[in-house]
Amino acid sequence: MNKEKIIILSHCILNDKSKVKKIEKDPNPDVLSFIQLLIENDIGIVQMPCPELICYGLNRWGHVKEQYDHPHYRKMCRKLFLPILDQIIEYSANNYEVVALVGIYGSPTCGIYRTCSGKWGGELGSNPDIKSTISTVTGIEESGVFMEEIQKILEENNIELKMIDFNKEDMNETIEKIKELI
Numbered sequence: 001m002n003k004e005k006i007i008i009l010s011h012c013i014l015n016d017k018s019k020v021k022k023i024e025k026d027p028n029p030d031v032l033s034f035i036q037l038l039i040e041n042d043i044g045i046v047q048m049p050c051p052e053l054i055c056y057g058l059n060r061w062g063h064v065k066e067q068y069d070h071p072h073y074r075k076m077c078r079k080l081f082l083p084i085l086d087q088i089i090e091y092s093a094n095n096y097e098v099v100a101l102v103g104i105y106g107s108p109t110c111g112i113y114r115t116c117s118g119k120w121g122g123e124l125g126s127n128p129d130i131k132s133t134i135s136t137v138t139g140i141e142e143s144g145v146f147m148e149e150i151q152k153i154l155e156e157n158n159i160e161l162k163m164i165d166f167n168k169e170d171m172n173e174t175i176e177k178i179k180e181l182i
């Protein structure tokens, strides 16, 4: 008998209101086809919490990974993931297949294969050259802080789980990767 399937999603895939506010909203037409694909294939969806929203609220600035890389945030990320870990264990013990955990490409918190890095911090008003500070921000091939802690927790619990990034810049690739898993 085929196992029923579950997927674990980063919070803002289903709720983009949790993201850092932008002057102009990102166009996001393909999210619908991603969600439709899951629903049409009867994949159960578990939505993870949004650590940035919980810890820094809706009026946070966009951060780089280095700003979130501190002991309290890491501890909080671990704590937030524990109820999700319990669900992964419970579903697996009851013959469900957890097909993947989906992060957010480029996020300082939820990126799996790419995050953003830079020499940010300090008071904006007293920075004489804010433009060159902003120009230090770049994408790097590392995980964000939440995903690093999730990877450690999964390893500590001997759980192997496929992890893929939700990449709005390349939704076709994201959708193709999901199709291979479901």
Ligand code: SF4
Residues within 6 Å of the ligand: 010, 011, 012, 013, 018, 019, 020, 049, 050, 051, 052, 053, 104, 107, 109, 110, 111
């Ligand atoms: S990437 Fe993660 S931390 Fe950032 S808004 Fe989405 S769920 Fe929240």
